[in-house]
Amino acid sequence: MPFRRTWRGMTDPDSAASAASPDPEHSGHSSNRAALTLGALGVVFGDIGTSPLYALQATLDPRYRLTTSVTDLYGVVSLIFWLFVFVVTVKYVFIVMRCDNKGEGGSLALYALIHRQLGENAPKRWLLPAALFATALFFADAMLTPAISVISAVEGLGVVSSAFKPWIVWIALAILIGLFAIQSRGTDKVGRLFGPVMLIYFSTIAAMGLHHIIQYPAVLAALNPLYMVSYFQAHPLFSFLSLGAIVYAITGTEALYADMGHFGRVPITTAWLAICVPALMTNYMGQAAMLLQHPEFADNPFFHMVPSNLTIPLLVIATLATIIASQAVISGAFSVTQQAIQLGFLPRLRILHTSSHAQGQIYVPAINWTLAFMVAVLVIGFQASAAMLPAYGLAVVGTMLITTLMQYVVVFRIWRAPRWQSIPGFITFIAVDAVLLASGLAKLLEGAWFPIFVGLIIFTVLTTWSTGRRLMRASMLEDSLPLAVFIKSVATTVQRVQGTAVFLSASPQALPAALLHNLKHNQVLHEKIVLLTVQVEDVPQVNPARRAELAAEGHGFYRMVLHYGFMEDIDIPRELAAACTGTDLTFEPLHTSYFLSRQKLIASCAIPGMALWREQLFAWMLKVSESAMDFFKLPTNRVIELGSQVRI
16 A cells, blocks of 8 residues: 555546446546556555565575476466466456545455445444454555565675675665655655656566576466466475465555555556566566576576676666665555544544645654664564565465455445356455465464564554444443533523634534533633534545535534545644635634543443453553644644543
């Protein structure tokens, strides 16, 4: 899901419309197609584009007992090619990318689509946990991608001279720390170079592969699927185990779906079919052709593809490509974090906008430095890209399997595709994902435990926050008075003062605790009182025409609901001013006060709810969450916070 926010406003008109929920507003403007395709090349394909640095090399690890023979090399190349065809092209490009939520993709967007379309009929037992665990695996991937990508490029220095080998880890670490350090400055200007740089990179690796194919043209036969059969017949067990390394060739596939909202289906498809697949397969076949002639280069076939005098230029290009891949996944982590916050799966975090004109380009300090710390731990702990790869593959395949399960909820339940058409494909895709996952799990103790461990921690955080919010809201709703009863009892008996008071309420049905506390302590009410609820919908963006719902309740009381999409920024003062134009309700900055409730959770095992340790975790997250004043962009000198204690 990398770097999806930077290119906001360039959404492809022809593919932003969902097959499940078409969006007629997007049509025409095909002149942007070339720019979108180039942008997609730089943002979407950085991860999968850098896989030739390590994928084929990983299959030749001694643990798999493979050799540089025709049977083994042709078998590996054939498997890579047919994974490109079957998993990436057929499954993701032609099926998964049609399961979009108003043009947006990714596990949370897909969950929101299914939840919106099916409501109570959506699968209850596994759908939400699956979407959240896929999100958790993405964060594990966001830790692994920068570490593996950059260190695999820097390892090219070892081909230049063995004297560099002791310094590879520290050079990679310096590059990565520098990358995280500049995130707060934004990447708008640099991001414009991503597409051209990746175009140069793909052209370079294609030329490298073509050079060796010309010297050994027989390698083209490796595309024949019969070589896969021969490969498995030669050594069934080790061929199966090697699938856990071959899958590295399709790392980053999920980005095609996750970044669809920025570039659209057609530009991503064009970039994949016209540029990426030809360049990648040419390079993989070139590596195989070279190894058949020079098996001594198996230690690092990618950098041995060029003469020694070109190794440094290749190293520079490859390092730039891996930095772009890393930048993309870091920015994607910021984007996913914002989605998770808006959908109620993470506490409010500080979100900064790093560009005044690139809408949606954000920086989340807490996520940035958490990722930086974990990436540094991975680089120092594992020391080499080969040692981290087992963890990488499992995170990728786990996300793919979950996407397959969720995509077929759309196919079966929303599209209502004929079973005789969809069931064979579903079984086949599940079988492929399951085999790849089983191969990756075979390396559980070699590093594959890492994404599972990290995923379970993040999954626990996501579910604890979601469940805690639900229990806390239910507790507050039980203690709340009906608004009509409250108005009737206080409207004519309590002194009213000039001005407008806005009380934020978690639920449109609840009476805000801050209102009761204000009345209890100050014994006055403002002339006009707005009970405001912010609701985040299961769509990326909400039509501005239906942003606000305003209802007069009498005696100067108003109910207002502001609707936002999960990809939108919330700015309450701006929306209040726009929503009340033409009404008798006005929001003058100097005469409007905002009242917030700040709850202090008392963890208790006496009340049925979550386990005590989860309640304590929820209480800690509630304590460290970003102030609603900053998150909702409220004026600091017009906000009053009133605290209360809640038990769940």
